[in-house]
Amino acid sequence: MIIFIVAWCLSANICSYLQAYAPTNIAIAWLRTRRGINWAIPAALVVTPGCAWAADALVSILDRGGPPWLGFFAMLCVWNAFKFTLNALITPFRLAVSRQRRRRLKTLLRSQMERGQQPHSRDRSRRLRSGRVALASCRRTGT
Template identity: 35%
Template sequence: MLLNRLWNASVHTRVFLRRWMPTNILLDVLRTRRGLKWGIPAMLLGVIYLLIAVTCTGLIEQGWSKWLYLLFFLALWNALKLILFGPWSLVLLAGARLHERRARSSVPR
């Protein structure tokens, strides 16, 4: 019974995060065929999130609230998602182009 509740809670959490968190929405758009070409420029947004994380750690060291660690982890997680998606989008784009080329060559003229 407890395992069932935990499973349902994790499913609802995933659906909520997928639908409402900005970087998840952005990554869903970037995973489409039209969005794959924007994977590398999206890495720049990841760098901005990384700068936010570094700024949070600097503020914490200066005596600001330890609650900034939550913002630090959120910014770091978003930065990793976007930075790692850049090279992966090139792999996906190459695969999509290869698939399209095969489809074009198999169609009789």
């Protein structure tokens, strides 16, 4: 039981470390943000063939009798190509959901402003995060 707990904690720490410091994980995290979502497909079109080419080159070196530890880097290249490809496939759906959510929020805020109601606190925090709607509410109240 203790070995299971130690293994679980160790894998959780390794995962959090890799999420914070591995370059491809940082890139994927940025590509999932609001500013980077438009760059997800072009990035995948560049990175995926590059990683596939690097993996192929490493495997050919391994076939010619290269050091066996290069297999780890070949698998890492394949995994990174898979991550970017999957991110590019998911991006259009995430973008559509984001735009629909933004559109729904704008109509909700517009209807509340037309009725003269104060927006709910949850909507207000969202407005403060998005600059344009926050500016519109500041112009309305005169602050």
